[in-house]
Amino acid sequence: xxxxxxxxxxxxxxxxxxxxxxxxxxxxxxxxxxxxxxxxxxxxxxxxxxxxxxxxxxxxxxxxxxxxxxxxxxxxxxxxxxxxxxxxxxxxxxxxxxxxxxxxxxxxxxxxxxxxxxxxxxxxxxxxxxxxxxxxxxxxxxxxxxxxxxxxxxxxxxxxxxxxxxxxxxxxxxxxxxxxxxxxxxxxxxxxxxxxxxxxxxxxxxxxxxxxxxxxxxxxxxxxxxxxxxxxxxxxxxxxxxxxx
Amino acid sequence: xxxxxxxxxxxxxxxxxxxxxxxxxxxxxxxxxxxxxxxxxxxxxxxxxxxxxxxxxxxxxxxxxxxxxxxxxxxxxxxxxxxxxxxxxxxxxxxxxxxxxxxxxxxxxxxxxxxxxxxxxxxxxxxxxxxxxxxxxxxxxxxxxxxxxxxxxxxxxxxxxxxxxxxxxxxxxxxxxxxxxxxxxxxxxxxxxxxxxxxxxxxxxxxxxxxxxxxxxxxxxxxxxxxxxxxxxxxxxxxxxxxxx
DNA sequence: TGCAACCCTGTAACACTGTTACAGCCAGAC
DNA sequence: GTCTGGCTGTAACAGTGTTACAGGGTTGCA
Numbered sequence: 001x002x003x004x005x006x007x008x009x010x011x012x013x014x015x016x017x018x019x020x021x022x023x024x025x026x027x028x029x030x031x032x033x034x035x036x037x038x039x040x041x042x043x044x045x046x047x048x049x050x051x052x053x054x055x056x057x058x059x060x061x062x063x064x065x066x067x068x069x070x071x072x073x074x075x076x077x078x079x080x081x082x083x084x085x086x087x088x089x090x091x092x093x094x095x096x097x098x099x100x101x102x103x104x105x106x107x108x109x110x111x112x113x114x115x116x117x118x119x120x121x122x123x124x125x126x127x128x129x130x131x132x133x134x135x136x137x138x139x140x141x142x143x144x145x146x147x148x149x150x151x152x153x154x155x156x157x158x159x160x161x162x163x164x165x166x167x168x169x170x171x172x173x174x175x176x177x178x179x180x181x182x183x184x185x186x187x188x189x190x191x192x193x194x195x196x197x198x199x200x201x202x203x204x205x206x207x208x209x210x211x212x213x214x215x216x217x218x219x220x221x222x223x224x225x226x227x228x229x230x231x232x233x234x235x236x237x238x239x240x241x242x243x244x245x
Numbered sequence: 246x247x248x249x250x251x252x253x254x255x256x257x258x259x260x261x262x263x264x265x266x267x268x269x270x271x272x273x274x275x276x277x278x279x280x281x282x283x284x285x286x287x288x289x290x291x292x293x294x295x296x297x298x299x300x301x302x303x304x305x306x307x308x309x310x311x312x313x314x315x316x317x318x319x320x321x322x323x324x325x326x327x328x329x330x331x332x333x334x335x336x337x338x339x340x341x342x343x344x345x346x347x348x349x350x351x352x353x354x355x356x357x358x359x360x361x362x363x364x365x366x367x368x369x370x371x372x373x374x375x376x377x378x379x380x381x382x383x384x385x386x387x388x389x390x391x392x393x394x395x396x397x398x399x400x401x402x403x404x405x406x407x408x409x410x411x412x413x414x415x416x417x418x419x420x421x422x423x424x425x426x427x428x429x430x431x432x433x434x435x436x437x438x439x440x441x442x443x444x445x446x447x448x449x450x451x452x453x454x455x456x457x458x459x460x461x462x463x464x465x466x467x468x469x470x471x472x473x474x475x476x477x478x479x480x481x482x483x484x485x486x487x488x489x490x
Numbered sequence: 491t492g493c494a495a496c497c498c499t500g501t502a503a504c505a506c507t508g509t510t511a512c513a514g515c516c517a518g519a520c
Numbered sequence: 521g522t523c524t525g526g527c528t529g530t531a532a533c534a535g536t537g538t539t540a541c542a543g544g545g546t547t548g549c550a
Binding site: 036044138145155178180181185189199213216221225226229232237 | 418
């Protein structure tokens with residue numbers, strides 16, 4: 001429901017649709033690079049994407065507005081729309097870029113458990129190193145894409161460990177859910193306000209009985225330890241004996 | 246930076262600040278209920294909150310706009326602002342409401358492991374039954390609040406299981422992270438587009454070697470099974486022997 | 491040379507968003 | 521009566537995504 005519905009009745013060109021590439025097919029056309037093949041283009045699709053990526057890095061996907069982007073490039077908004085078609089399409093393209101940039105995951109360790117754990121750890125690190133990726137996938141609802149690199153490695157490792165078929169899918173998904181869910185939450189918990197009054201009251205009550213517990217509950221948890229604990233438990237369980245029944 | 250900075254120079258009243266209750270103190274003032282103590286109020290703070298809650302239930306926190314809310318109540322926007330002060334304050338109030346509505350968690354089972362697992366399950370169910378809660382906490386960045394009911398139950402159960410101090414905090418947090426992260430991800434994965442072309446290509450490649458795995462990877466995973474698997478593994482690990490040093 | 495086609499850009503607008511300065515109504519208090 | 525405070529409305533500011541439309545510049549073709 002965009003760009004294609006020309007409401008008919010366009011005088012000149014029948015239906016001059018923007019969006020040169022509706023996401024997916026960057027053809028040989030490439031309006032870029034080559035100096036100026038036609039009407040002296042002031043910006044390039046790549047330039048738009050580069051600048052957009054910078055803005056996202058600086059202030060998150062939410063901080064990216066088409067007008068700001070245009071202003072940054074010294075161009076009118078319509079140019080942006082001509083090159084990338086859409087804000088959603090723009091964000092999708094950025095997601096794909098970051099994904100390409102991430103590449104594969106290095107697997108370490110000798111035992112299957114160690115190797116799989118290393119994948120989970122590396123995957124989390126990769127995502128955390130790209131905070132803008134999280135903000136991108138969350139705004140576009142493409143959360144599953146940020147698990148892609150690890151997915152490939154996990155499938156390979158579980159197969160090598162002798163896990164196949166449905167059980168392998170379950171195992172891969174279990175580890176993936178752990179990583180993605182953990183990272184998603186972890187990113188959201190940083191910089192949260194000190195919570196409500198009723199929460200504080202309860203913490204005080206706990207502290208009266210077990211001061212060490214109270215202190216540990218209020219102070220920010222050690223994400224690394226929590227992550228390792230959970231991953232280790234899950235991997236052990238997955239590689240262990242087949243569950244009864 | 247709102248409502249208080251009157252830019253000085255207000256002719257009549259020195260600084261007529263709105264926001265009757267800056268979140269936290271709903272005093273005896275209660276401009277509500279009592280028929281009409283003053284100038285026939287057309288709406289009530291509670292009425293505003295009720296309608297806002299309904300709109301959030303219908304179309305998520307993102308779908309709640311101050312103008313829509315005002316229109317729904319047949320009032321001008323300024324009335325909304327007078328009653329609740331702010332959009333953020335409004336959402337915070339709604340979060341608190343839902344939290345109150347959730348109440349405590351019923352713990353079942355006899356063994357510590359069973360009881361703790363039941364808390365995790367019940368917590369997840371409680372949150373999933375209130376999709377609007379997730380949309381609310383996510384927009385306000387108050388993710389930790391949605392874990393509050395389970396937190397209290399977990400502290401109690403781990404204490405009963407003989408886990409205290411720092412180790413108890415770690416255990417509680419581990420389970421909480423599992424629940425919250427899982428639910429957060431689970432909510433986000435529903436209704437995702439069929440992913441990109443490169444993803445499909447990879448899936449095809451996998452299917453060639455292990456058709457059953459390929460099929461299971463594309464079809465939506467069984468969230469219940471995944472959740473139980475992870476929680477079970479984590480709880481077993483937590484209640485097991487103290488990790489070596 | 492003229493001319494048409496195409497690429498790309500700019501102007502200006504629509505419909506929305508959160509928020510606020512300001513004026514005003516109305517009931518009760520004095 | 522006047523005054524005060526609770527509550528509401530009008531209209532505006534600044535910002536958002538998006539698009540209809542006009543136009544300029546370069547290319548290819550007759």
